[in-house]
Amino acid sequence: MASQVVNLRVNERSREFLAAPGTPLLSSLRDALGLMAAKRGCAQGSCGTCTVLLDGRPVMSCLVAVETVDGASVRTLEGVARGGDLDEVQSAFLEGFATQCGFCTAGMIMTAEALLDRNPDPTRAEVVEAISGNVCRCTGYGPIVDAILDAAARRRKEDAAARRKEDIAARWGTADIAATPGTADAAARRRS
Amino acid sequence: MITAVRTPESVADAVGHAAAGGRLMGGGTVVMAQVNSGSLGSPEIVSLRRAGLGGIGVDGALARVGATATLTEVEESPELAFLRDAVRSVASPTIRNQATVGGNLFVPQPYGDLAVCLLALDATVEVAGPDGSRGAPVDVVLANGVAPGEVVTAVRLAVPAPGTWFYRKAMRRKLNSAAIVAVAAVVETGGGVVTSARIALGGVAPRPVRAASAERVLIGRPLETDVLDEAGRAARADIAPFDDAYASAWYRTRVLPVHLRRAFLG
Amino acid sequence: MRYKTNPIDRTYFPDEPAPDFNVIGSVVQRSDALGHVTGRSSFFEDLSPPGLLHLKAHRSTRHHARLATVDTSEALAVPGVVRVLTHADIPNNVFTPLKLIGVQPDDEPVLAEGKVRYLGEPICAVVAETEAAAQEGAARVRVGYEELPAVFDVEEALAEGAPIVNEYHGHNYFTYEGHHCRRIRFGDVEAAFAAADHVFEWRYQSAPIEHAPTETTGCVVVPQPDGRLRIHSDTQACFFTLDNTALILGTPFNRLRIVGGTVGGGFGGKVDVAVEPVACVAAMLTGQPVKYVYSRYEEMQVSSPRAAERIYIKDAVTADGRIIGRKITLYVDAGAYSRHSPYGTTKAAAHLPGPYSIPNVWADCHCVFTNRTPSSAMRGFGVTIGDFALESQMDRIARALGMDPLRLRLRNAYRDGDLKAHRKVAEGTALVEVIQKAAEMVGHELPEEYRRMSSMDGGGR
Numbered sequence: 001m002a003s004q005v006v007n008l009r010v011n012e013r014s015r016e017f018l019a020a021p022g023t024p025l026l027s028s029l030r031d032a033l034g035l036m037a038a039k040r041g042c043a044q045g046s047c048g049t050c051t052v053l054l055d056g057r058p059v060m061s062c063l064v065a066v067e068t069v070d071g072a073s074v075r076t077l078e079g080v081a082r083g084g085d086l087d088e089v090q091s092a093f094l095e096g097f098a099t100q101c102g103f104c105t106a107g108m109i110m111t112a113e114a115l116l117d118r119n120p121d122p123t124r125a126e127v128v129e130a131i132s133g134n135v136c137r138c139t140g141y142g143p144i145v146d147a148i149l150d151a152a153a154r155r156r157k158e159d160a161a162a163r164r165k166e167d168i169a170a171r172w173g174t175a176d177i178a179a180t181p182g183t184a185d186a187a188a189r190r191r192s
Numbered sequence: 193m194i195t196a197v198r199t200p201e202s203v204a205d206a207v208g209h210a211a212a213g214g215r216l217m218g219g220g221t222v223v224m225a226q227v228n229s230g231s232l233g234s235p236e237i238v239s240l241r242r243a244g245l246g247g248i249g250v251d252g253a254l255a256r257v258g259a260t261a262t263l264t265e266v267e268e269s270p271e272l273a274f275l276r277d278a279v280r281s282v283a284s285p286t287i288r289n290q291a292t293v294g295g296n297l298f299v300p301q302p303y304g305d306l307a308v309c310l311l312a313l314d315a316t317v318e319v320a321g322p323d324g325s326r327g328a329p330v331d332v333v334l335a336n337g338v339a340p341g342e343v344v345t346a347v348r349l350a351v352p353a354p355g356t357w358f359y360r361k362a363m364r365r366k367l368n369s370a371a372i373v374a375v376a377a378v379v380e381t382g383g384g385v386v387t388s389a390r391i392a393l394g395g396v397a398p399r400p401v402r403a404a405s406a407e408r409v410l411i412g413r414p415l416e417t418d419v420l421d422e423a424g425r426a427a428r429a430d431i432a433p434f435d436d437a438y439a440s441a442w443y444r445t446r447v448l449p450v451h452l453r454r455a456f457l458g
Numbered sequence: 459m460r461y462k463t464n465p466i467d468r469t470y471f472p473d474e475p476a477p478d479f480n481v482i483g484s485v486v487q488r489s490d491a492l493g494h495v496t497g498r499s500s501f502f503e504d505l506s507p508p509g510l511l512h513l514k515a516h517r518s519t520r521h522h523a524r525l526a527t528v529d530t531s532e533a534l535a536v537p538g539v540v541r542v543l544t545h546a547d548i549p550n551n552v553f554t555p556l557k558l559i560g561v562q563p564d565d566e567p568v569l570a571e572g573k574v575r576y577l578g579e580p581i582c583a584v585v586a587e588t589e590a591a592a593q594e595g596a597a598r599v600r601v602g603y604e605e606l607p608a609v610f611d612v613e614e615a616l617a618e619g620a621p622i623v624n625e626y627h628g629h630n631y632f633t634y635e636g637h638h639c640r641r642i643r644f645g646d647v648e649a650a651f652a653a654a655d656h657v658f659e660w661r662y663q664s665a666p667i668e669h670a671p672t673e674t675t676g677c678v679v680v681p682q683p684d685g686r687l688r689i690h691s692d693t694q695a696c697f698f699t700l701d702n703t704a705l706i707l708g709t710p711f712n713r714l715r716i717v718g719g720t721v722g723g724g725f726g727g728k729v730d731v732a733v734e735p736v737a738c739v740a741a742m743l744t745g746q747p748v749k750y751v752y753s754r755y756e757e758m759q760v761s762s763p764r765a766a767e768r769i770y771i772k773d774a775v776t777a778d779g780r781i782i783g784r785k786i787t788l789y790v791d792a793g794a795y796s797r798h799s800p801y802g803t804t805k806a807a808a809h810l811p812g813p814y815s816i817p818n819v820w821a822d823c824h825c826v827f828t829n830r831t832p833s834s835a836m837r838g839f840g841v842t843i844g845d846f847a848l849e850s851q852m853d854r855i856a857r858a859l860g861m862d863p864l865r866l867r868l869r870n871a872y873r874d875g876d877l878k879a880h881r882k883v884a885e886g887t888a889l890v891e892v893i894q895k896a897a898e899m900v901g902h903e904l905p906e907e908y909r910r911m912s913s914m915d916g917g918g919r
Contacts (some may be wrong), residue, residue, distance in 0.1 A: 020588070022194030022227045022237060036504040037497025039722070041672045042754035043228035045221050045287055049672055057264070057289045063224040064290070065217070067197045068239040077497035090495040094487070102494030102501075103672040103722030109495065111286060132367035133284025137672055137723045193590045229753065230593035 006070050010035070011079025019066045026050040026061035029076060037077035037106040041135070048134030051107035052076045058114040060133070077106040080113060088154040089113055089147075098147035100138030107134050112148045120156055124149060194227060195235040199242050203320050203345055206243045211322050211341030214238035218260055218295030221287055245294070245345050248272065253351045259294030259318075259344045263306065266293060274357045278309050278376065281361040284368045294344040297333055301398055302370040302438060305361060307334060308394035311402060312376035315349040334399050352378045360455035361394070362447060364438055371395030372439040373448050375455035379410065386410040391423075391452070396431035396444050403427040406452060415456050424449025470891040470912075490720070501720050502690040503751060505678050511540060513740050513750040514592035516582040516599035517760065518574035521610075521829040522621065525573055525581065527602035533584050536598060538591030540744055543583040545571040547739055549708040552626070554796050555731050558701055565626035566795035566832070568706060568735050573606070575623055575794035576831050578760035585740045585748060608829040612768055612789035615828045623794055623827040632792065632800045632825035639825070640807035644879035645818030647774070650783025654774035658855055661770050662847035666763035666791070669836055673722020675761055676751025677733050679741040682715075687738050689716045694724040699731050706735040707742075714738070726835035730762050730797055762834030765799055766791040767806070769847040774818070779859055779866050783818035784811040788844065790825050793832035798839070800825050805840030811879060812848035813889050814870040819879035864897055865908055873913050887913045 003018040010033060017032035024043070029035045029052065038061055041049035045060040052061045053075040080087050086094065089112045099105045108131060115122060115130040122130070127148045128141075136144060198214055200206040210216055215234035217223040226232040245260040250271035257266065266272050267279040267288060282288060282296075282305050296306040297317065307330075315330040321342040328338070330347070338344060358377040363369035374394030380387050389410045391403040406423035413419045427448055433441035463483050468476070493499035516533070530542040545551045545567055552564045552571070570581045584595035607621040614620055615630040623630050634640050651657050677691040693699040696718045704711045721728060737750040752761060767790050774783030788806055792799035803825035810821045836842075852870075856863035871889040878884055890913040897904050 020194075020590075021197050022224075022590075024224060024228065030504075031506060034506075036500070039501065039673065040503065041674070041722075044225045044754055045290075046754070047672055048284070048286060051286055054289075058286045059290050060221075060286055062228060063220045065197050065220055065224060065227075065237065065239060068199050068217075068220075068241045070199075081496045086495065093495045094491050097488070097491075099488065099491050099494040101672070101721060101723045102490060102499050105494040106497045129280070129367055130285055133286040135672055137670060137725070193594050229755065230590065230597060 004067050006066050008066075008069070008071070009073040011075060021067070023066050024062045025052070025054070025059075025064035025066045025069065025074070028066045029061065029074070035076050035078050038110075039103055039106060041103065045133075046135070047104075048107040048111065048131075049104055051110045051134065053110055053114055056114070056117070058111050075110070075113075077109055080109065087113075088158065089116065089151040092147040092151035092154060093144070096143055096147035096150055098139065098143040100136075104134055104136045104138075108136065108144055112151060115148070116152055116155060120152060120159070122149070122152055193230075193235065194232070194237060197237045197239060199239045201242050201244070203243055203245070203343065206238055206240055206343050207320050207322060207341060209236075209238040210343050212236075213340075216240060216343060218292035219262060219290035221283075221291045222295065222299060240292075240294070240343070243343075250351070253353075255349050255351055256318075257293050257347045257349070259346055260292045263288035263291045263293070263296070266306070271351065274352060275306075275309060278305060278359045278361070281305055281359075281363070281374075287368075293347055297330070297344060297347075298337065301400065301434075302372070302374075302395040302436065304400065305371060305374050305376075305394055308371075308374050308392045308400040309359065309376040310347060310349065311392035311400045312378055312390050313349045313352070314378075314390055315347050317344055318346040318348065319343065320345045331402065353380070356380050358455045360451055362451045370436075370438050373444055373451040375452050377455060379415070379456070381415065384414050385412050386415060391427070393427065393431060393448070393452075395439075396433045396448060398432065398434065401430055401432075403430045403452070405429045417453065417457065420453040420456055421449055424452035427452055467895075470888070470895075499720055501673060501722055502676060502678055502692050502718070503673075503749070505680075505690050507678070507680050507747040509746045510678070511585050511587060511740065511744060511746050511748045512589040512592040513583050513585050513737055513748050514589070514596040515580040515736075515756075516584065516596045516601070517756075518570065518577060518579040518581060518601075520574055520603050520605060521577050522606040522608035522623070523574050523603035524606060525570060525601060526604050527600070528581060529600040529602075530582060532598040532600060533582070533595040536586070536591055536595040538587040539584060539595040540587060541585045541740065542595065542599070543569065543585065543736065543740060543743070544581075545569040547743065548706065548735065549739075550706050553702065553706050553731075553735075555698070555702050555729075556796065556798060556801060557705070558698065561796065561800055563626050565624050566797070574603075576829055578756070578831065579794070580736070580760075583736045583740060583750075585744060610828055610830055612766075612791050612824070612826040612828060615826050616789075616824065623829055627827065630827045632796060632803070632827075634800075634804075634825075640804055640821075640823040642807060642810060642819055642821040642879050644820070644881075645783070647783040647785045647818045647820040650774035650818040651772070651785075654782060655777040656775045656855075656858070657772065658775060658851070658858060659770065659772035660851060660854060661768070662843075662850060663768045664764075664766050664843045664846065666766045666831065666833060667836065668758055668761070668763045669723070669725040669727030670758070671721075671723030671725060671727055674752040674754060674757040675728055675732050676749065677737050678747060678749045679734070679737045680747040681741050681745055686713050686715055687741055689714060689718075689734055689738065691716060691718045691734055692721045692724075692728055693718055693731075693734070694721055694726070694728040698729065699734050702731040703734045703738055706731075707738055726764075726837050726839060727761055729835045732761065760831060762793075762797055762832050764836035764839055764842070765793075765802060765833035766830075767843040767847075769844065771847060771851045773851065773855060775855055775859070777859075779855075779861050779869050781814060781816050781855075781870050784814075784816045784820075786810055786819075786821040786823075788821065788823040790823070790840070791830060791833060792825050792827055793830045794827060795832040796825075797832050797834040799833055802833075802835070802840035806844050808880065809841045809844050810848075812845070812852075813872050813887070814867075815872045815876040815884075816870070816879070821879075862904075864893055864902060864904065868893055868904075868908050868911055871911075871913070873915070889913060
């Protein structure tokens with residue numbers, strides 16, 4: 001059977017491409033769409049470097065036959081950084097020295113994004129469990145776990161600030177306060 | 193090389209493709225790994241992702257779990273909360289988002305911890321085939337698989353009464369590691385002694401096995417250390433352990449009684 | 459998140475000049491971290507040039523065998539397969555990576571020639587338009603083997619009558635300046651054993667250790683319009699790889715350009731010249747870009763691990779815990795080929811007898827060829843396993859004497875001015891102070907006599 005046309009919503013953009021039978025989602029992202037953040041570390045689902053969000057859940061994209069998820073929505077690390085602005089997880093990884101060789105980083109960050117979307121205030125044990133499918137051979141994991149906890153704290157703080165602004169706007173009708181660029185937008189986007 | 197991936201949208205179509213020789217795929221955690229290493233051995237894949245086999249339904253103490261329900265869905269099901277610890281001992285949360293209940297029945301040991309649980313639960317496997325549907329006891333499916341062209345569509349199980357479910361898995365790491373020994377059991381007691389016991393073991397044979405010898409030891413006796421130790425030693429008659437990167441056959445045999453005891457007494 | 463830096467502790471060496479550091483003691487961001495957290499860092503496999511071909515190796519299924527037949531016709535018949543390379547396609551097929559620093563002889567084929575010496579040794583390279591076709595082609599190469607006896611144990615390999623693993627050496631050990639091993643001779647250990655109150659002898663053995671980098675070994679070679687080859691690689695040693703590749707290709711160094719430096723974990727496992735030469739040959743013969751990347755299985759099975767070592771240590775010890783003689787026989791399992799193991803064995807010898815002043819030392823350090831996966835560099839190779847053995851030995855001696863293991867070490871620790879077994883005078887040792895500080899930090903009490911010790915006095919032993 002020949003290659004098939006596959007449609008995916010990738011980082012909030014509709015993308016259409018051809019895929020040969022049995023092509024993993026990872027290969028389509030990299031080879032057809034040029035999205036190189038997700039890496040191929042084992043092609044066996046054992047290392048987590050290819051982790052992306054598929055309809056909001058982290059998956060090993062090397063194990064997803066792309067023809068079977070036609071129409072799905074996918075988020076990769078390229079969709080986390082918007083313009084020049086790092087999100088909280090990226091900032092925490094950067095400032096917390098949670099990267100060394102960088103090969104696991106994309107998968108780690110996407111796993112962390114999914115965790116914090118579902119659980120804004122995780123315990124250390126919950127973070128460790130969440131990233132248990134992501135192998136890092138450099139850091140010993142300590143700085144990564146610290147960075148994810150730090151990102152959670154940053155995000156809670158930012159969301160609280162955004163909610164306060166929304167409350168004030170709702171109470172006083174001062175739309176210009178709610179429209180303060182940056183934080184409120186980001187928080188609203190995440191909650192949507 | 194793969195020449196086709198079918199994504200049938202009905203069970204009948206899935207059965208048709210399977211009967212034509214396509215290799216069935218649930219979540220892809222086993223099949224796609226083989227595709228990537230060029231070792232699948234079949235040019236055609238039949239994905240069950242869109243065949244309508246998902247979902248978990250619970251009616252009183254009876255549950256029906258669709259073949260393509262993910263391990264995450266089982267983990268998050270309030271009615272199947274008794275299985276949560278067992279499911280969380282399987283792989284990583286990311287893999288659990290992909291791996292399916294039906295697929296877990298066909299994973300070689302020392303993987304497939306949920307299948308060990310289903311064996312202890314004496315589950316029934318619903319199978320669709322070219323000649324219609326049938327229900328098959330899980331032990332038969334675990335031992336013999338299903339016929340070519342047949343598709344597992346669901347698993348039915350009875351939720352055990354509170355206090356009768358036991359699970360323990362010994363692994364090299366606390367998370368995301370295969371079984372050295374897995375123990376799953378439904379054991380009922382009355383008047384201080386065991387009145388019925390179904391114990392299943394993982395990690396100690398090529399497929400999940402019932403520890404029938406251990407069950408016989410327990411019947412009519414209390415769940416106490418010395419009785420459980422005796423049962424654990426008896427269970428060595430029921431296993432066919434193997435060496436792998438996680439543990440040697442010798443070690444698995446050696447520690448089986450310890451973990452069987454700990455499944456009940458912690 | 460705020461990062462704490464440890465101030466420099468000047469307690470022990472107040473007379474040392476205080477340098478004016480700009481970087482030490484401050485927090486400096488990694489230059490590549492922004493690329494990592496945004497996914498923009500470019501690893502070699504993130505390059506996808508048009509017309510890219512894929513290369514997969516057909517590998518030996520035997521530990522030691524003569525190659526009777528190699529049939530590539532079925533592989534060539536796989537749709538998409540462009541070419542199958544054998545040793546005959548490699549200009550200078552036999553090499554050894556450390557020839558750049560004068561290590562000889564050349565002892566390893568890029569693609570197997572006549573025989574295979576370890577399980578997984580590459581025999582053919584299949585080049586195809588898709589990765590799946592290359593994989594399929596590699597699986598369809600048919601090799602007829604004539605099995606040879608294999609040897610997997612270092613001492614068995616050195617025994618009389620053992621099968622010869624590597625004919626380029628003629629025997630199962632690497633020759634050091636005419637000697638069958640690296641040797642240390644200092645004082646008279648036999649006299650020390652005769653004079654000692656106790657003699658302790660134990661054996662230590664390690665297994666091979668795989669680096670398991672998250673990114674597997676690989677490269678993409680892109681022919682340039684001017685005829686040069688641009689090699690995108692995750693090698694840890696760009697110019698070392700370039701020079702070795704040029705020697706294998708028989709081209710001037712300036713016909714190659716290497717682009718690297720972004721390495722998805724190396725730990726020493728990416729200093730062998732494993733994939734670039736054959737990928738370059740494939741690119742030259744096809745005129746197209748070629749990617750050769752190890753699968754995870756290949757990374758685990760055929761990339762060089764840290765060498766397994768076997769170490770015997772025999773010590774002459776006085777009743778009060780002075781080690782007066784140490785005799786060491788050390789075997790490094792190089793596997794089938796030299797790679798970096800002759801150097802690793804020299805490092806092991808250079809590290810003996812550990813950071814202790816011992817007046818009589820005898821060591822034989824053998825670099826041994828076996829039919830196991832060739833071993834090579836890994837973080838402190840030659841030293842790490844030796845340290846495991848030496849420090850285990852120290853703990854066992856302390857236990858046997860009923861002595862505090864830290865006091866045993868302090869008593870024997872080298873001091874500035876001591877003559878080491880290699881006839882070098884020790885300087886800047888600081889071991890005494892490190893042990894004292896470590897003891898203090900973990901609340902391990904040391905008597906006054908030991909707390910007063912210093913690496914700066916008592917030397918010249």
